[in-house]
Amino acid sequence: MKRYIVLFVIVVALAPFVMGVGAHRLMLAQREALAAQPMRVFWEAWELLDTSLYGDLASPQQRTYGAIRGTLELLGDPYTIFLEPQSGEVERDRLAGAYGGVGVDVSRDGDGNVLLFPYDDSPAQAAGVLPHDRLIAVDAISVAQLSLDEIAVLMRGEVGTQVTLTLARPPTPPFDLLVTLGEIRIPSVVYRILDQDAHIGYLQVKSFTSNTAEETSAAIEALLSAGATRLVLDLRDNGGGLVSPALETADLFLDGGVLLYEERRDEETTFSGHAGGIAVDVPVVVLVNRSTASAAEIVAGALQTRERAILIGTPTFGKGSVQLIFGLSDGSSLHVTSAVWLLPNRRRVEPHGLSPDIEVVWDQQQQLEDPQLARAIRYLQTGE
Amino acid sequence: MENGLGKVVRVFIVLALILITGIVAFVAGFGTSMLAETSALFPSPVPTAAIDDATDTPAPSPTPYTPPEGGPETETFDLFWEVWHIVEQSFYGELPDMQTVTYGAIRGMLGTLDDQYTSFIEPQTAEIINEDATGSFQGIGAWVTLRDDGKLELTSIFESSPAERAGLQDGDVVIAVDGESIVGYGIYEAIALIRGPEGTDVVLLVEREEVDEPFDVTVTRAELQIPLVESEMLEGNVAYIRLREFSTTADTQTLEALEALLAQEPVGLILDLRNNPGGWLNQAVSVSDIFLDGGVVLIERSAEEEQFFRSEDGDAGESIPLVVLINGGSASASEIVAGAVQARERGVLIGELSFGKGSVQYPYRLSDGSELRVTVARWFTPADEAIHGEGLMPDIEVPIPEDIEADEDPQLERAVDFLLNGE
Structure with a gap:
């Protein structure tokens, strides 16, 4: 009986x-048939x-x-794009002619002197360039009236070629150094105590790579132990990079709380910082530009909206979305915007960017000295 | 009795159990199938790299898709589905519906053709075109043109039309319709919004040159005849006919106007085809035929064949001295008429270099009511000359000076002068 049951x-x-x-x-099949139906008109x-068609028809x-x-x-999204397979030729062109440099950071002091700060393990350092050396000329071309960009171009060229730097290191009279250009690994973080004010540490983050947060942390420690009590965080010309190091960098300045929201079509992720951090109490000004x-913009936006720092400079670019890159079966690729960022105040970064609290324009053709940095120094000194 | 009742209850319980088991099993089967669908049974694309390091890149959840069957070259086209599948899973924003996607794909495909005249027309637009073909429509009554900056200009207001009654003027630019911005819209999308049933109101946001701010104009729509032809007798007994475009009644309207004018025994006729963008090829032929005796009007050549379109003897306008006015806005069918008149030495062209569209499109109706206009041929003048990309050079070139007064028309004056003085 039980067996029967x-x-x-x-x-x-x-x-x-x-x-x-x-x-x-059956339901699936119907749904698919329905979905494919409108494409009938396409076929x-x-x-x-x-x-x-009269005339040439493009290939299938x-x-x-x-x-x-x-x-x-x-x-309607400028960042969701389709890229045809790259031709081998383009790829070869891209790899050929690697450019080299001397490996220095260039800046101008208040008197208009061009100062060099060599990167660690760079050709400039190997040739004997010291931090704060004054640059007089490159290959006998005086740099006195050139913009920093123009000076940087003079010190670039094919790897293996040489440039002559004319330097001054008072009280030593000007002298020449021959530097052989090499491939430069640009450090993502550059820092120094400012000549204008020994209590202000200058920290430039050029892009966010995998170890930027560690580099920034180390730089802040070095600046603080060298006597800095205030910081300028320079994010100008920083085109972005990886998000995680950017969030970790912002976290260094913020005592917990929301750093960023990432919004997808049907979910949202909140990124929060940790309590404490090495720079949570240090007054900071952030420099930004177009x-x-x-x-x-995540870092600058988090510090601005959390009222941790003011921004000085010009409005930022306004790119606040995440793209995934898919390789397709025929070698072409697809970039798809999969998420957008919201700042801690829930405002989107895209497309308008961030507005600086104090707008200062730097016309590099007209002004040799950096007015945005000068304004930041004044703000940190006077509080306004 | 008790036993009997107990039996009934037992049978009932058993039946209920069977039913419940069945339902549970059905749901389980359905669910299992759904689970199978979302598991690894179907391969799904995984991003190979991410810009800006999507910190928590989700594995895209797969949904099955099938390329449509039966289409040619579906294999090459699989890439499209590969892309769409990824977009469905990973794109942040709103997704367009499949019909919009289809139309977008068609337009994208046409974009690879290097032929601006092969075009896709959505059902709504195709409907407007078909309405126009009947010779009347329900709307405000104005000729429009889409300017280079993407704005819709009312080039000419119909006489005693709702548009005129509402105070609209030639040259007004419409930037929004019922609150919806139409800047950047296609011309038919814009027209579809402006048109509507007789008696209803439409609010246009209008830009006018001498007015600083755009302002609203409310127009009550009406049923309107499309006036293709304007005609009058000018000074010196010169007949004048202006043809707006070559839609289905162009030949009959032209002939009607011509016969009325001929009754007044004019010394000559000016056929004004300036800013006439063209229309149907058969209308171009039959309008030409009114003015031409027997002979070739145009030669049409497709990849496979060559066809001669001819005019016949015995029409009303074959002997009157003729001037045809053309300019950069005279295109296609206008150029057929003007080209035939010039090549056959039937009359004189006065004005400016014409547009230069020497291709023929055939309108194919697609299954959902949309239309694909495909360039199927090129046409050549009776002198076997191609005008495509070149335009027709008038026999007497009369440029319009930039600082011209609104009521001046040196091209028309030159035409009258030519007919009266023969030079």
């Missing part, structure tokens, strides 16, 4: 089970072009690429 139950259960699976499959158009591959582009355009973008 078991058998009975199995039979009674199995049939509906199979029916259930079948019903779901009608495709075939009409094949049969009727090009037409497919066109259809993809036309579809992505509908999304080229401050993406991860750099």
Whole structure:
């Protein structure tokens, strides 16, 4: 009897089970048929072009690429893009002609002197350039009236070639140093005590790479132990990079709390900082400009909206979204915007960027000295 | 009795158990199938890299998709589905519906053709075109043009139309319709918004040159005839016919106006095709035929064939001295007429270099009511000359000076002068 019941139950259960699976499959098939239906018009158009068009018809591959582009355009997002397979030639061109440099950071002091700060293990350091050396000329071209960008260009060239730097190191009279250009690994963080004020540490983050947070942390410690009581965090021309180090960097200045929200189509992630940190009490001014973008805007935006620091400079770029890159089967690739960032005050970074609290424009053609840094120093000295 | 009742209850319980088991099994089967769908049974794309380090990149949750079957070259096109699948899973923002995607894909495909005249027209727009073909429509009554800056200009207000009654003027620019900005819209999208049933109101946000701020104008729509032809008798007994475009009644309207003018025995006729963007090829041929005796009007050549379109003897306008006015806005069908008149030495062209569109589009109706206009051929003048990309050079070139007064028309004056003085 019991055996019968078991058998009975199995039979009674199995049939509906199979029916259930079948019903779901049928539903799926219908949904797909429905989804594919509108594309019928596309194939009608495709075939009409094949049969009727006067003139040259693009290849099926090009037409497919066109259809993809036309579809992505509908999304209205400039960062969601389709890239055709890169031709081998372009790739080779990109790899050829690696540029080299001497490996120094260049700045101007209040008297208009051009000062050099060599990177560790750089050709400049190997040739004997010391921090604070004054640059007079590059290959006999005087740098007195040149902008910092123009000076940087003079000290670049093909790897293995040489440049002559004319330096002054008072009281030593000017002298020449021959530097062989090498490939430069640009450190993501550069720092020094400012000549203008020995209590202000200057910290420049050029981009956010995997160890930027550690470098920044070490730099802050070094500046504080060298006597700095206030900091200038320079994020100008910082185009972004990786998000995690950017969040960790912001965390150094903030005592816990929200750093960033990342919003997807149907979920949101909150990134929060840790309590405490080495620079949570140090007065900070952040320098930003039009080229401050993406991860750099996260840091500047977190410090600004949490009222931890003011921003000085010009409005930032306004890139606040995350793209995933997919390799496609034919070698082309697809960049898809998968999330957007919201600052701690829930305002989007994109597309308007951040407005500085104090707007200071630097016209590099007209002004040799950095007015944004000068304004930051004044703010840190006077509190306004 | 007790036994009987107990039996009934037992049977009932057993039946209920069977039913419950069945339902549970059905749901379980359905659920299992759903689970299978979202598990690793279906491969899903995984990003190979991420810009700006998506710190918590989710594994995209797979949903199945099938490329449509039966289409040609579906294999090449699989890439499209690969992309769309990824976008569905990973894109941050709102996704367009499948119809919009289809239209976007078609437009993207047409973008690879290097032929601006092969175009896709959505059902709504196709409907407008078909409405126009009947010779009347329900709207405000104005000719419009889409300017280079993406704005819709009312180039000419119909006489005693709702637009005129509402105070709209030639040259007004419409930037919004019922609160919806139309800047950047296609011309038909914009027209579709402005048109609507007779008796209803539409609010246009209008920019006018001498007015600082855009202002609202409310217009009550009406049923309107499309006036393709304007005609009058000018000074010196010169007949004048202006043809706006070559839609389905262009030939009959032109002939009607011509016959009325001929009754007044004019010394000559000016056919004004300036800013006439064209229309139907058969209308170009039949309008040409009114003015031409027997002979070739145009030669059409597709990849496979060559076709001669001819005019016949015995029409009303074959002998009257003729001047055709053209300018940079005279295109396509206008150029067919002007080109035939010039090549056949039937009359003189006065004005400016014409637009230069020498291709023929065939409008294919697609299954959902949209339309694909495909360039199927090129046409050549009776002298076997191609005008595509070149335009027709008038016999007498009369440029319009930049600082011209609104009521001056040196091209028309030159045409009258030519007909009266023969030079």
